[in-house]
Amino acid sequence: MTATARPAKRRWRSWYLKQLHTWHWVSAAVSLVAMLLFSVTGITLNHAATISAKPVTAERRGTLPAPLLAQLAGKSGDTPLPSAVSAAVRQAVDLDPGGRPGEWSDGEVYVALPRPGGDGWVSIDRATGAITAEVTDRGWISYLNDLHKGRNAGSAWFWFIDVFAAACVLFTLTGLLLLQLHARHRKSTWPIVIAGLVLPVVIAVFLIH
DSSP states (O other), X not given: OOTTHHHHHHHHHXXXXXXXXXXXXXXXXXXXXXXXXXXXXHHHHHTTTTSOOOOEEEEEEEEOOGGGXXXXXXXXXXXXXXXXXXXXXXXXXXXXXXXXXXXXXXXEEEEEOOBTTEEEEEEEETTTOEEEEEEEEOOHHHHHHHHHHTTTOHHHXXXXXXXXXXHHHHHHHHHHHXXXXXXXXXXXXXXXXXXXXXXXXXXXXXXXX
């Protein structure tokens, strides 16, 4: 290697190393809190059978204003409630069925309202306008576990999980490249990395039935 090539190589290595460190810490900062959340809920999900939860169920009742009964006529299939009816239900029982598909029968319309850490539903009698609703809360551990799984958490959380996962991939890959750069000074680097690969493979192949 010529004398002029060495400084160029050092400059390239310095720039490359700086970029890796920058993207590594940025991806770590972006994913730090969510990674902690998903790690903790990974433990709670793994021990779900031993972590007891006592669901609390509350029933709520109300009445749909008579002028809105006409808006329930002629509906079928999974059509959502009209916006005025949804607003009246929200005011009566403090649950918002707006935009959710309804289950329409001759006598009633039923709207399921599942959510992280709990459940709920609203039923409206199409003849009388009587509103019956039920809300179930399974506790904050169940809430966090459902966030981990993306269960009934909505589109915003769906996209957040994708962004978080991309940040974790970036964090992992930049970490791997940093390991490669520093491995010659740390002889145990690759044996530890290989052990981290072999261990789950061995468990999956030989110990999972």
